[in-house]
Amino acid sequence: SQQGEEDPQALSIQEGENATMNCSYKTSINNLQWYRQNSGRGLVHLILIRSNEREKHSGRLRVTLDTSKKSSSLLITASRAADTASYFCATADYAGGTSYGKLTFGQGTILTVHP
Amino acid sequence: DAGVTQSPTHLIKTRGQHVTLRCSPISGHKSVSWYQQVLGQGPQFIFQYYEKEERGRGNFPDRFSARQFPNYSSELNVNALLLGDSALYLCASSSWTGGPTGELFFGEGSRLTVL
Numbered sequence: 001s002q003q004g005e006e007d008p009q010a011l012s013i014q015e016g017e018n019a020t021m022n023c024s025y026k027t028s029i030n031n032l033q034w035y036r037q038n039s040g041r042g043l044v045h046l047i048l049i050r051s052n053e054r055e056k057h058s059g060r061l062r063v064t065l066d067t068s069k070k071s072s073s074l075l076i077t078a079s080r081a082a083d084t085a086s087y088f089c090a091t092a093d094y095a096g097g098t099s100y101g102k103l104t105f106g107q108g109t110i111l112t113v114h115p
Numbered sequence: 116d117a118g119v120t121q122s123p124t125h126l127i128k129t130r131g132q133h134v135t136l137r138c139s140p141i142s143g144h145k146s147v148s149w150y151q152q153v154l155g156q157g158p159q160f161i162f163q164y165y166e167k168e169e170r171g172r173g174n175f176p177d178r179f180s181a182r183q184f185p186n187y188s189s190e191l192n193v194n195a196l197l198l199g200d201s202a203l204y205l206c207a208s209s210s211w212t213g214g215p216t217g218e219l220f221f222g223e224g225s226r227l228t229v230l
Binding site for chain 2: 030088092
């Protein structure tokens with residue numbers, strides 16, 4: 001089953017604009033990660049934010065996490081045509097004393113950046 | 116260093132057949148996970164193997180099985196294929212040794228079409 005709901009499902013912007021994608025999840029988490037996927041190929045890790053962090057930056061990426069609202073956002077600043085891809089949030093769920101290497105992915109946001 | 120490699124990249128099978136997908140993790144990674152991604156959706160967790168033992172299993176029928184070899188490579192087997200098994204099968208490796216999952220490194224996937 002899918003953990004998260006991502007919003008919007010699709011986003012179309014012009015080069016140079018900022019892109020914001022949102023993710024909501026349902027369970028308690030240890031961390032939340034964002035991945036990028038180009039045209040149905042493999043996923044590439046972008047950034048990880050832990051449950052005790054509220055904001056994290058990496059280059060043009062800014063991620064926020066609000067555990068009280070069970071939501072996260074990914075901001076890509078000064079977008080480029082090469083940023084065109086699908087973006088997925090994924091949670092490493094807290095499972096009490098049991099933990100294993102599973103991520104639960106959202107449905108994804110398709111981002112199109114027009115030159 | 117080579118990334119995660121998967122084979123075959125594409126394959127076509129008919130209903131009722133069996134398929135074996137293969138994955139070689141990044142050197143030094145002992146954890147391998149398998150995900151199924153149906154078109155238009157996010158990846159869904161199938162299995163995780165660590166040190167040749169199954170450490171997690173998603174909500175998939177017994178037709179799905181996997182194993183990990185002493186060199187940490189892995190195979191995913193699917194028996195009695197159904198049309199609904201058509202998907203991109205993704206393998207991911209990580210440096211996970213326990214606790215919540217960190218960054219996953221994905222291969223390019225094996226695209227299975229069942230006719």
